[in-house]
Amino acid sequence: MSNDKRPAYKRILLKLSGEALMGDLDFGICPDILARVAREVSELSRLGVEVAIVIGGGNIFRGAGMAQAGMDRVSADHMGMLATVMNALAMQDALEREGKFCRVMSALKINQVCEDYIRRRAVRHLEKGRIVVFAAGTGNPFFTTDTAASLRAIEMNTDVMIKATKVDGVYDSDPMIHPDARRYERLTYEEVLTRRLGVMDATAIVMCRDNDMPLRVINIFKEGDLLRLIMGENVGTLVERG
Ligand SMILES: Nc1ncnc2c1ncn2[C@@H]1O[C@H](COP(=O)(O)OP(=O)(O)OP(=O)(O)O)[C@@H](O)[C@H]1O
Numbered sequence: 001m002s003n004d005k006r007p008a009y010k011r012i013l014l015k016l017s018g019e020a021l022m023g024d025l026d027f028g029i030c031p032d033i034l035a036r037v038a039r040e041v042s043e044l045s046r047l048g049v050e051v052a053i054v055i056g057g058g059n060i061f062r063g064a065g066m067a068q069a070g071m072d073r074v075s076a077d078h079m080g081m082l083a084t085v086m087n088a089l090a091m092q093d094a095l096e097r098e099g100k101f102c103r104v105m106s107a108l109k110i111n112q113v114c115e116d117y118i119r120r121r122a123v124r125h126l127e128k129g130r131i132v133v134f135a136a137g138t139g140n141p142f143f144t145t146d147t148a149a150s151l152r153a154i155e156m157n158t159d160v161m162i163k164a165t166k167v168d169g170v171y172d173s174d175p176m177i178h179p180d181a182r183r184y185e186r187l188t189y190e191e192v193l194t195r196r197l198g199v200m201d202a203t204a205i206v207m208c209r210d211n212d213m214p215l216r217v218i219n220i221f222k223e224g225d226l227l228r229l230i231m232g233e234n235v236g237t238l239v240e241r242g
């Protein structure tokens with residue numbers, strides 16, 4: 001890649017799949033994947049891109065699963081949100097080992113561990129070139145980290161929200177179940193909603209639609225794709241207004 005090329009985005013919100021962080025493990029965080037993702041994110045920051053991150057918690061705990069097994073849903077979701085705090089702290093550590101300044105900001109108050117989420121402070125961190133990792137989702141049960149990612153992208157006024165997950169875009173059916181599924185290069189929010197394309201929950205899509213936040217879905221396992229996207233290449237699937 002030539003050196004005179006400039007990033008296509010000034011500020012991004014990156015939603016990282018919690019589940020993807022476990023790699024081949026059955027549970028938890030694979031150190032190699034964590035380090036590799038941190039390296040890629042640091043590279044974007046070095047290019048001058050302001051990076052905000054939301055991490056899921058599926059590698060540790062999902063509330064809905066435990067609720068199905070009989071647990072109180074709100075308690076289960078509180079546990080799920082705490083799982084995202086663990087992932088956020090791990091990412092902060094990995095980014096600091098890359099020499100980057102990073103702040104974890106939690107939607108739930110645990111301020112001996114990380115900062116409370118305050119929008120204006122988060123914006124200031126970004127302006128100063130710090131990477132901000134938003135933890136504990138929206139702070140409310142019955143939501144997901146995808147919705148938290150849409151919310152924070154809108155609040156931070158990012159140029160794009162990027163969902164980095166286990167598949168390389170939005171397909172006409174779940175590619176993990178249907179190997180012959182076809183990938184879209186571009187879709188409208190309405191198409192995702194009316195075709196019930198399950199890559200992201202409907203609340204998150206509606207938030208992006210209502211606030212005109214472009215969404216990119218890319219594969220977290222494809223090394224270099226994030227950088228290519230930031231440098232303006234057509235990677236993954238773009239979801240935007242019609
Ligand atoms: N139409 C579709 N196109 C693409 N992926 C789909 C589709 N329908 C379902 N999926 C599934 O959605 C998954 C991504 O969303 P999911 O919410 O499961 O993970 P995540 O948000 O990346 O992880 P986490 O919740 O741990 O943060 C993909 O791995 C894929 O199997």
Ligand SMILES: O=c1ccn([C@@H]2O[C@H](COP(=O)(O)O)[C@@H](O)[C@H]2O)c(=O)[nH]1
Binds near residue numbers: 018137
């Ligand atoms: O706003 C939120 C976000 C998340 N949760 C709980 O956390 C887990 C993990 O998040 P994923 O998006 O599934 O990775 C989720 O299952 C919920 O239990 C929440 O309650 N509110």
